[in-house]
Amino acid sequence: MRRQLLRRGAVLLVVVPLAVLAASSTGSGATRSTSAVSGSISFDGVWTGAEASAFGGVIKAYNKLYPKVKVNYKPVGDNLPTVVSTAVAGGNPPDMADIAQPGLVAQFVKKGALKPITYSRKVLLANFSPAWIALGTFSHKIYGLVFKASNKSTVWYNVPAFKAAGVKAPATWTQFTKNAGTIKSSGVPPYSIGGADGWTLTDLFENIYLRQAGPAKYALLTLHKIKWTDASVTSALNTMAQVIGDSANMAGGTSGAVQTDFPTSVNNVWESPPKAAIVLEGDFVPGVATVKSKPGTGYAEFPFPSINNSPASVEIGGDTIVAFRDNPAIESFVKFLGTPAAAAAWAAKGGFATGNKHMSTSVYPDATTRATAGAIAKAKYVAFDMSDQQPASFGATVGQGEWGLFQDFLRNPKDVKSIQSKLESAAAAAWKSGK
Amino acid sequence: MSAGNVAVEPPLEAASPPEMGQGRSRYLTGTFFLLPAFIMLGVWIVYPTVYTIIRSFFGLNGFNKFVGIDNYKTLFTTPTLTTAIKNNLIWVAVVPAVVTAIGLVFAVLTERVRWSVAFKTAVFLPMAISAFATGVTWRIMYVQDPNLGAVNALGRAVVEVVKQPGSLTTALPSTSTVTGSASTGMTLQTPLKPGSVALIGLTGIATDEVPAGAVQAVDPKPEPGHIVGTVWRDFKPGGGVPGKVEQGELGLPGVTVQLRNSDNHVVKTAATGDNGVYDFGVVTPGTYKAGISAGTFAKPWAGFAWLGTKLITPALIIAYMWIWAGFAMVVIAAGLSSMPRDVLEAARTDGASEWQVFRKVTVPLLAPVLSVVFITMIINVLKVFDLVITLAPGSSQNAASVIALAMWRTSFGGINDFGTGSAIAVFLFVLVVPVLLLNVKRFRREV
Numbered sequence: 104m105r106r107q108l109l110r111r112g113a114v115l116l117v118v119v120p121l122a123v124l125a126a127s128s129t130g131s132g133a134t135r136s137t138s139a140v141s142g143s144i145s146f147d148g149v150w151t152g153a154e155a156s157a158f159g160g161v162i163k164a165y166n167k168l169y170p171k172v173k174v175n176y177k178p179v180g181d182n183l184p185t186v187v188s189t190a191v192a193g194g195n196p197p198d199m200a201d202i203a204q205p206g207l208v209a210q211f212v213k214k215g216a217l218k219p220i221t222y223s224r225k226v227l228l229a230n231f232s233p234a235w236i237a238l239g240t241f242s243h244k245i246y247g248l249v250f251k252a253s254n255k256s257t258v259w260y261n262v263p264a265f266k267a268a269g270v271k272a273p274a275t276w277t278q279f280t281k282n283a284g285t286i287k288s289s290g291v292p293p294y295s296i297g298g299a300d301g302w303t304l305t306d307l308f309e310n311i312y313l314r315q316a317g318p319a320k321y322a323l324l325t326l327h328k329i330k331w332t333d334a335s336v337t338s339a340l341n342t343m344a345q346v347i348g349d350s351a352n353m354a355g356g357t358s359g360a361v362q363t364d365f366p367t368s369v370n371n372v373w374e375s376p377p378k379a380a381i382v383l384e385g386d387f388v389p390g391v392a393t394v395k396s397k398p399g400t401g402y403a404e405f406p407f408p409s410i411n412n413s414p415a416s417v418e419i420g421g422d423t424i425v426a427f428r429d430n431p432a433i434e435s436f437v438k439f440l441g442t443p444a445a446a447a448a449w450a451a452k453g454g455f456a457t458g459n460k461h462m463s464t465s466v467y468p469d470a471t472t473r474a475t476a477g478a479i480a481k482a483k484y485v486a487f488d489m490s491d492q493q494p495a496s497f498g499a500t501v502g503q504g505e506w507g508l509f510q511d512f513l514r515n516p517k518d519v520k521s522i523q524s525k526l527e528s529a530a531a532a533a534w535k536s537g538k
Numbered sequence: 539m540s541a542g543n544v545a546v547e548p549p550l551e552a553a554s555p556p557e558m559g560q561g562r563s564r565y566l567t568g569t570f571f572l573l574p575a576f577i578m579l580g581v582w583i584v585y586p587t588v589y590t591i592i593r594s595f596f597g598l599n600g601f602n603k604f605v606g607i608d609n610y611k612t613l614f615t616t617p618t619l620t621t622a623i624k625n626n627l628i629w630v631a632v633v634p635a636v637v638t639a640i641g642l643v644f645a646v647l648t649e650r651v652r653w654s655v656a657f658k659t660a661v662f663l664p665m666a667i668s669a670f671a672t673g674v675t676w677r678i679m680y681v682q683d684p685n686l687g688a689v690n691a692l693g694r695a696v697v698e699v700v701k702q703p704g705s706l707t708t709a710l711p712s713t714s715t716v717t718g719s720a721s722t723g724m725t726l727q728t729p730l731k732p733g734s735v736a737l738i739g740l741t742g743i744a745t746d747e748v749p750a751g752a753v754q755a756v757d758p759k760p761e762p763g764h765i766v767g768t769v770w771r772d773f774k775p776g777g778g779v780p781g782k783v784e785q786g787e788l789g790l791p792g793v794t795v796q797l798r799n800s801d802n803h804v805v806k807t808a809a810t811g812d813n814g815v816y817d818f819g820v821v822t823p824g825t826y827k828a829g830i831s832a833g834t835f836a837k838p839w840a841g842f843a844w845l846g847t848k849l850i851t852p853a854l855i856i857a858y859m860w861i862w863a864g865f866a867m868v869v870i871a872a873g874l875s876s877m878p879r880d881v882l883e884a885a886r887t888d889g890a891s892e893w894q895v896f897r898k899v900t901v902p903l904l905a906p907v908l909s910v911v912f913i914t915m916i917i918n919v920l921k922v923f924d925l926v927i928t929l930a931p932g933s934s935q936n937a938a939s940v941i942a943l944a945m946w947r948t949s950f951g952g953i954n955d956f957g958t959g960s961a962i963a964v965f966l967f968v969l970v971v972p973v974l975l976l977n978v979k980r981f982r983r984e985v
Contacts, residue, residue, distance in 0.1 A: 267745055269775025285777045290708055290744030299845075299931035351742075359682055361933045362845045376746050500951055502618065502936040510933045536598060 141171035142432035226441040252421035255385035256407040272405035295379035297368030301506025314413035331526035354379035416484035497533035594960035609961035622944035634915035641866020662864035673928025680844035690841030703838035712739035712772035725829035739772030755789040770814040789814020847937035873907030
């Protein structure tokens with residue numbers, strides 16, 4: 104810890120005189136306000152490997168404007184919650200971090216570990232829709248910026264199977280289920296369900312719930328402010344049963360679906376001839392497929408259909424940028440990350456989506472990403488994955504809580520009432536213990 | 539097992555010295571040499587054990603809250619945890635005995651085959667594969683679809699000797715005038731008279747499942763005295779009009795259609811042509827129905843759901859025995875080779891049959907070796923973990939759970955309840971202790 108402090112001090116010592124020199128030599132001008140800012144920022148992030156180097160590109164773009172600030176990005180990886188929590192507990196957090204768990208951000212806000220980024224309000228309002236700003240707002244203050252997002256409201260399908268059935272990508276749920284009937288008649292099971300991984304089922308439920316019950320109820324259910332026995336949950340489960348209720352609708356039938364893991368469920372749709380026509384999961388689906396298929400002619404994507412005229416809605420996963428300290432260098436970097444230029448610096452390299460509505464979608468490297476990533480900036484309703492915000496025993500444990508109970512629901516989709524009461528008692532226990 | 543190592547350390551007092559000074563230095567030397575072992579044991583065994591036992595009486599968050607035996611109550615009242623205990627009992631009841639038996643049989647038999655080294659190597663090979671890799675491999679082999687899972691592919695090969703699947707395994711009626719299902723066969727409910735046309739539309743047939751040679755379906759012309767009809771894939775892109783033969787819909791050739799009279803007896807059969815048309819020929823006046831027998835729709839064998847909740851524990855046990863049979867065989871074979879041959883010969887000379895020799899001579903003489911294998915297997919089985927977590931899919935892990943897995947899932951699998959996790963660990967420890975004591979006792983006897 105001490106060594107880190109020393110290093111940071113050393114950088115400051117080097118940078119400050121340089122800045123003074125630079126300011127005196129170049130004199131005044133447009134660059135003065137930016138080049139006057141100097142310092143160094145320690146930044147702990149979940150991004151490693153290719154993602155870390157892509158973020159390096161973002162830092163480079165930032166340094167073009169602010170050459171006197173050094174951003175020391177440390178690729179911590181998936182252990183970030185432990186590493187940063189420990190650092191916060193020890194009183195020496197990094198200057199900034201990006202956090203994939205919205206629940207952890209909320210926890211840090213509660214502890215008073217984070218500094219609000221209210222100074223970036225103007226930039227954010229100019230570039231993001233209110234729904235996006237709300238994702239980083241806690242107790243009426245902006246603390247975070249969801250810089251990198253993934254779209255979990257996408258549906259992937261086998262193009263030849265759709266052609267053979269004579270159906271087109273649907274926009275509404277009614278059309279979607281009608282298509283499924285037609286696809287079934289054509290001899291291909293419409294859905295491939297990766298039921299061995301419980302989270303694929305919670306994602307499906309959450310997408311339905313966000314559209315059918317609306318974002319307000321979604322937020323309440325997320326925080327367990329309404330019960331899982333609520334009527335809105337009943338109707339969402341009934342809607343979900345339209346997909347998983349008929350064994351003949353799924354590749355391998357009900358018993359096959361329960362044993363199918365997520366990668367297999369993707370391959371089922373990628374194969375030729377396909378084992379199923381549709382797989383319902385996020386924008387990361389093509390990256391999981393191990394069967395070769397071409398975008399456009401082999402597989403394609405459409406947004407999760409609207410239910411009862413719900414407006415464009417997306418469920419996202421995302422990495423939130425937060426600041427543990429306050430100084431001009433950090434301020435300038437946070438503001439920069441809110442600009443289209445920052446998003447574009449990564450977007451061109453792929454594997455990235457932003458809610459920034461002023462970044463042109465033409466920056467994305469391919470047509471598929473343009474569609475999936477473009478949809479999230481345009482959406483009216485944006486919501487974080489609900490199960491990711493639950494206590495772990497309810498939202499993220501194999502065979503337990505939501506994962507286990509939604510698998511039970513897949514096994515027996517008629518039993519809505521009993522699943523609801525089981526979900527409620529599991530949720531109540533988890534929220535009570537906080538684990 | 540480390541406890542066994544402690545017990546066989548030579549007792550210190552054995553070196554009791556005559557002179558005081560010399561004794562002290564010897565004592566010091568002894569302590570000095572024992573120190574590294576004691577430190578290792580203390581750091582890696584004693585401290586974690588004591589810590590875990592104390593931790594098991596506290597709640598979720600560190601040592602903040604003393605909860606008494608609540609964690610142990612949780613252990614015996616939570617369904618997922620009691621299932622784990624129950625499963626472990628099944629494992630202990632089945633695996634050590636069966637593995638020892640298989641090992642014994644293999645060891646005795648390999649003594650008599652020519653390629654015994656090759657055979658032994660093959661049986662022992664799974665021991666060289668990590669349990670993790672074994673789990674992943676068997677998970678693939680256990681996949682339910684016989685086209686993918688090796689185990690069910692074998693099953694299908696056997697089943698299909700007896701029962702061939704039909705030609706239209708996925709077909710469904712296209713309209714409500716055709717009733718029935720794949721298991722009962724399908725019947726056109728419209729009453730037929732000589733001169734009628736019987737259209738039997740089917741859907742749910744993928745284009746690549748349409749029998750070879752199929753061409754555009756044809757609406758048959760009624761012929762006086764005949765009953766004619768068409769069996770066709772009543773589907774074109776978009777769905778088409780159900781019940782109507784349309785452009786772009788294929789006939790289903792080679793389907794046997796039955797004509798049944800009012801007593802539901804089959805009076806005539808006819809096969810469809812490439813365009814799906816069939817003709818029963820001249821029919822005596824009366825009312826009939828046309829239908830297709832269940833054999834046409836007989837589904838291929840679907841395979842056992844090895845990875846489902848009901849079969850997962852047997853599936854795991856089979857894979858586990860595949861790993862450990864080799865170990866048992868090698869240890870027992872070693873015991874066998876050091877066995878005095880003359881005893882066997884004597885028994886044979888006295889007129890004992892091979893079975894009698896095996897039961898009355900070989901097995902009793904091998905008893906010490908068999909008990910080593912058996913006890914080792916009990917300990918191994920009590921702590922089984924890696925195979926279960928890799929082989930059982932997430933949806934079956936509750937059903938497949940064993941104590942060690944339950945401990946890991948409770949402590950690190952998202953809930954991070956170290957209190958209950960520690961209680962499970964202590965419980966597992968208590969289960970292992972009697973077996974360990976048995977082992978220690980046996981070691982002592984051998985020393």
